[in-house]
Amino acid sequence: MSAASYETTIDEANIYEAPEIVTEVKKYVKTNPAESTAKAKKQLDQMDNVTLNIAITGESGAGKSTFVNALRGLADGDEGAADTGVTETTMKPIRYGHPNMPGVYIWDLPGVGTSNFKARNYLKDVHFDTFDFFIIIGSIRFKENDIKLAKEIKKMKKMFYFVRSKIDHDIQAEARKKNFNEAQVLSKIRLSCRENLVEFGNPKVFLISALDMGKYDFPRLLSCLKENLSDYKWSALIHSLPVFSTGMIEKKTEELNKTSIAAAAAAATTAGLAVPGFSVGCEIGIMHKYLQTAHVSFGLDNNSIQRLAERVNKSEGDLKSVMKSRFAGGVNRAVVANMLRTKGMMAAKAVEIILIGVPAIAMGVAFATTLQLLRQGIREMAEDAKAVLAAADL
Ligand SMILES: Nc1nc2c(ncn2[C@@H]2O[C@H](COP(=O)(O)OP(=O)(O)O)[C@@H](O)[C@H]2O)c(=O)[nH]1
Numbered sequence: 001m002s003a004a005s006y007e008t009t010i011d012e013a014n015i016y017e018a019p020e021i022v023t024e025v026k027k028y029v030k031t032n033p034a035e036s037t038a039k040a041k042k043q044l045d046q047m048d049n050v051t052l053n054i055a056i057t058g059e060s061g062a063g064k065s066t067f068v069n070a071l072r073g074l075a076d077g078d079e080g081a082a083d084t085g086v087t088e089t090t091m092k093p094i095r096y097g098h099p100n101m102p103g104v105y106i107w108d109l110p111g112v113g114t115s116n117f118k119a120r121n122y123l124k125d126v127h128f129d130t131f132d133f134f135i136i137i138g139s140i141r142f143k144e145n146d147i148k149l150a151k152e153i154k155k156m157k158k159m160f161y162f163v164r165s166k167i168d169h170d171i172q173a174e175a176r177k178k179n180f181n182e183a184q185v186l187s188k189i190r191l192s193c194r195e196n197l198v199e200f201g202n203p204k205v206f207l208i209s210a211l212d213m214g215k216y217d218f219p220r221l222l223s224c225l226k227e228n229l230s231d232y233k234w235s236a237l238i239h240s241l242p243v244f245s246t247g248m249i250e251k252k253t254e255e256l257n258k259t260s261i262a263a264a265a266a267a268a269t270t271a272g273l274a275v276p277g278f279s280v281g282c283e284i285g286i287m288h289k290y291l292q293t294a295h296v297s298f299g300l301d302n303n304s305i306q307r308l309a310e311r312v313n314k315s316e317g318d319l320k321s322v323m324k325s326r327f328a329g330g331v332n333r334a335v336v337a338n339m340l341r342t343k344g345m346m347a348a349k350a351v352e353i354i355l356i357g358v359p360a361i362a363m364g365v366a367f368a369t370t371l372q373l374l375r376q377g378i379r380e381m382a383e384d385a386k387a388v389l390a391a392a393d394l
């Protein structure tokens with residue numbers, strides 16, 4: 001049987017509910033499975049080893065440290081959080097590791113000085129080459145030094161983004177006035193930033209509140225970063241960020257669905273039979289690791305729940321009690337092995353019977369099954385993440 005007739009069979013069998021899975025299986029069976037597995041394993045390896053260094057800079061008091069903490073899902077005063085509201089005494093950048101992603105670092109750079117500021121020296125002192133991109137934070141308005149700095153970063157051919165901070169503050173102040181209109185306030189601030197940065201033409205400025213990252217322009221900033229970062233770096237960034245909003249859950253889901261294709265290809269094997277009665281196999285270890293990454297990305301692991309509970313002033317138990325999926329108690333081998341005994345596997349069995357005796361097809365079945373199960377896992381976790389978000393009143 002050729003690959004072409006296999007495709008027809010899959011269509012006729014109509015076994016997988018998601019058309020994307022059929023599309024991916026069709027693509028997969030056209031490849032050399034052994035090569036695909038090797039390539040996918042290498043890809044997962046590269047994802048594990050990616051590094052991303054984000055520099056946060058701007059005037060003292062602009063909100064750098066608060067923003068660093070927000071990116072790490074920490075509140076003021078949490079253990080390991082950057083000190084906020086303090087005058088900087090050191091000229092050294094401080095590197096903060098990310099609790100969820102070992103390769104992601106956020107750097108709280110010293111405030112750009114007030115007098116006689118030399119942007120080039122500043123960048124040299126902070127080892128600008130380390131950074132993938134800069135975020136220049138300004139509150140009220142961007143100062144002359146912010147602009148000098150941006151120009152110098154541009155010369156060095158690095159990316160930078162202007163962030164106007166403390167938007168919640170502006171909104172709150174304006175909300176007391178008659179005829180308050182939030183959209184109008186935001187567009188007024190946007191206009192004023194644009195005038196402030198007229199030397200850059202029409203730069204993108206993102207209006208942000210570090211106290212409410214699900215709101216205002218943070219989602220737009222993420223979309224912009226997605227365009228500008230490599231796939232691996234983007235993946236590391238999106239998984240590192242806390243779940244601020246349902247939009248964030250969607251972005252994480254999208255990314256996980258994408259990488260599940262590599263994980264399924266890496267896990268597909270004809271050896272190491274996982275389940276009695278099947279000639280397909282999946283490397284449970286790879287599925288396990290993948291689902292664990294997803295679990296942490298969705299903020300459902302114990303550490304993330306603990307941080308969230310502290311941040312929103314709720315009990316860990318209250319946040320955990322709304323998780324209803326099979327992963328509510330954590331992702332362990334037993335839970336993953338159990339997935340292989342469920343409905344998804346019945347579908348695999350049916351495909352396998354249809355395709356019996358076709359060389360290389362066993363790998364196709366293993367791939368299809370694994371992909372289906374990983375996506376199922378992601379769907380279930382996304383539901384839990386939404387429930388937790390609601391329980392946290394975010
Ligand atoms: N309302 C509000 N206050 C903020 C925000 N970001 C920072 N702040 C406050 O602004 C002050 C200075 O912030 P900090 O992060 O220490 O600034 P840094 O000197 O640039 O690191 C602190 O009192 C923060 O609590 C924000 O988004 N909204």
Ligand SMILES: [Mg+2]
Nearest residue numbers: 064065083084
């Ligand atoms: Mg600071």
